[in-house]
Amino acid sequence: MWISVTLQAEADKAEALSDALMEAGALSVSIEDADAGTEAERPQFGEPGHLPTALWDHSRVIALFDAAADPAELGAMLAEAARAAGFDAVPPFTTETVAEQNWVQLTQSQFDPIRITDRLWIVPSWHEAPDADAINIELDPGMAFGTGSHPTTRLCLEWLCEAVVPGCSVLDYGCGSGILGIAA
Missing domain, CATH: 3.40.50.150 (Vaccinia Virus protein VP39)
Structure with a gap:
């Protein structure tokens, strides 16, 4: 089992938050367009190495943690990552449990x-x-x-x-x- 934490971040802090979450102990981190599926969605096109410095105006930063992590410890990791990324406080976030899956079989399907x-x-x-x-x-x-x-x-x-x-x-x-x- 895993815990997925989804945080909201503006363009200028999403990458820094992603890096800080990895430093704080996240197993993986991804950044997505928080406006995906809405009128405000902004697709990214371009040549590799020539992408804009900020991918989206509003980003969703998703970090995966071990489900065995102590909730207080997880809160401390989020607070430290937010501080390191330049936030005054932990940005709004949600959590969900991610079940263990056979990812190879899921991909093959x-x-x-x-x-x-x-x-x-x-x-x-x-x-x-x-x-x-x-x-x-x-x-x-x-x-x-x-x-x-x-x-x-x-x-x-x-x-x-x-x-x-x-x-x-x-x-x-x-x-x-x-x-x-x-x-x-």
């Missing part, structure tokens, strides 16, 4: 086989191939590399199915799973 063409499927290793007569690429998908679901990856895979013939040389100049090179 989000990925199903993907049909690229009549003859090409991308199949996570924990699934049976839906079409035994097709080319089934077994791949353990993740969030940071090609699974065939992104439109550009899918378009390239469709093109490979049409254009590549035996004897062709193909270079997958990516930095992910190598799905295009495998498919070729």
Whole structure:
């Protein structure tokens, strides 16, 4: 079990609060747009390394602590983190208990086989191939590399199915799973 603490912070203090919570003993910390899902939501776009200094005007800082933490000790950690981040007092916050889960299994449940063409499927290793007569690429998908679901990856895979013939040389100049090179 874990305790999730969600604090509200303005743009100029969210990052400092995140860092201070980690220093105070949080197991993990994330920052989200507190206005997400409202008219005030502000999506972030840009090139890596060139993001604005403050992500959102109103942030939600979420820290995860061990459920065995003493409530008084947790309160002291929050107070220390708030002081270190420049707050006069602990900002408004809520807590909730987070149950232990099999995160690998939960992540895997989000990925199903993907049909690229009549003859090409991308199949996570924990699934049976839906079409035994097709080319089934077994791949353990993740969030940071090609699974065939992104439109550009899918378009390239469709093109490979049409254009590549035996004897062709193909270079997958990516930095992910190598799905295009495998498919070729």
